[in-house]
Amino acid sequence: MDTFQALVLDKENEQTNLEVKNLTLDDLPEGDVTIQVAYSSINYKDGMVGIKNQMVGSYPHVPGIDLAGTVIDSADGSFKKGDEVIVTSYTLGTGHFGGFSQVARVPKDWVVSLPKGLSLKEAMILGTAGLTAGLSIQRLEDNGLNSSKGSVLVAGATGGVGSLSVDMLAKKGYNVAASTGKASEAEYLKKLGAKEIIDREEITDTDGTPTRKKKWAAAVDPVGGQTLQYILSTLKYDGSVATSGLAGGVAVSTTVLPFISRGINWLGIDSVQCSMEIRKKIWNRLADDLKPTFLNEDIVSEVPLEEVPGVLEEILEGKVRGRTLVKL
Template identity: 60%
Template sequence: MKRFEAYMVDLEDGKTKLERKQLTVEDLGEGEVTIEVAYSSVNYKDGLATLPKQIIRNYPLIPGIDLSGTVVESTDSRFKEGDAVIATSYEIGVSHHGGFSEVAKVPAKWVVPLPDGLSLKEAMILGTAGFTAALSVQKLEDQGITPDSGPVLVSGATGGVGSVAVDILASRGYEVHASTGKESEHGYLKELGATEVLKRDQLTPEDKKPLRKELYAAAVDPVGGQTLEYIISTLKYGGSVATSGLTGGNKVETTVFPFILRGINWLGVDSVYCPMDVREKIWKRLASDYKPPHLTEGIVNEISLDALPSVLSSILKGEVRGRTIVKLK
């Protein structure tokens, strides 16, 4: 196979350097499945990969925790040349070369066949963020949450997880309340189906009340920190919150009262090491009943590999709306 383009991050004198390089398949290390990458996507985690010793475990490394493309070679019988596939999370872009490359080589146990109903491009508009949103919604529904249960709050709603969660929930008939720190994006969230948009500071009051007025049947929370504290205090009796992120901090101060007096459920959402049987089920739902209706409209921004460094910087500053995908081919 010819040489190909990729971005690689290295660590020199305690500082990271993101550099575009020409590589060969031999540079990619181990993996049973070699993939010609069509699209990757930009996640907050990818932004962290450009900072020293945040998520990357060994340098130099090609970042990018998501990729979709076509198999060009496989030593695993489950995949053959020409198969359309998805690979997200696990160690991709963390300790194993990732998706910001025209070619990738990954272990077969991390690869998901592209389900009917999704294109390679749509799969990356979703990516880890969309997968996390769908997994969050399913966990809530597994607890018995339905549109009749009451309003569902989505925090960090203009981000990747939040945007997809709002779109999925609204399309399934839920009354969605969305929180954002960006007043300019209220219209965007309404277009995705939010019936009410809250300012971020409404979810971060200074007092530390463990219980407040019961407002929400459930919540999708990729933020954590004080925002999650507020959500826990406002869930209705028997309500649930699905937590998947910590952009607002990893410390949460609460008491046992919401759990023993209102019987609420705090659900952890792990999209990194999610078992393959669950992973395949969620991807199939994202191709069918969970498929966001605005997937190829307001949610997505497509860039070339050239624009990647600036977007990685912007996502760390909270300046990226929805989903950004990188077109490799």
């Protein structure tokens, strides 16, 4: 390609603009592997970058923390022209040009070969959200969770991590309770496999109670804040919560009581810098036993590059359900 399209975030005189522009290969940052991007996906973090201009290393910048596509050039023997690959995390889309571009160039150490069992489109329906959901379930199971232990709560269940977690857990035979602030999405969550729908206000800690009635064997928490406070107070003995997000705030007020009286585990989930060994393990599971049942229109919408800015606004406002793909 002599030229290709990308969504470029630029800044001039303290004013930022986000628009589709034509770029050339010379505009791309240094890297070992050049990829023709088939799909990217839209995440909450992309909204923080593209709309709030947070975590941007320098301008001009191409956002997009996910991409899947085909290698068109490689300076490293690990990959060759024609290989189908996935790139997520690290500084992709923050300090390094990201996936909202028809062509991307990245370091070889960021690249994962597309596992057998996934298409490029399916890989981006999963994306960082799917990787995070998979990491959460892996950590919960590593800490003793199995389907006989009791119900698993998924907070923020209509978001990307939440929707995919509900689907994956239900497929694995877990009894899933899904929390949402959108009563209209109850049928959607039930279709994904949730057995119980809970209004998010019911799992919000407003009085600082350190321990409540034991309810959950485990929880997937992409929300944080007062939601996490409530979860910590209601985990069963030896229960675990996997926290991966901050949509509900970064501050968490708790005490040592649920930890020392119930032996609970608060597990931090990092999909950005986790090792390549773990990353490959989770992607292989996402292509196998954790592959969601509904990798289709039930959980996915698809937009062209020109419509991405509007979706970034909506995801920050909590108006996006499931996953939104960008077809490059």
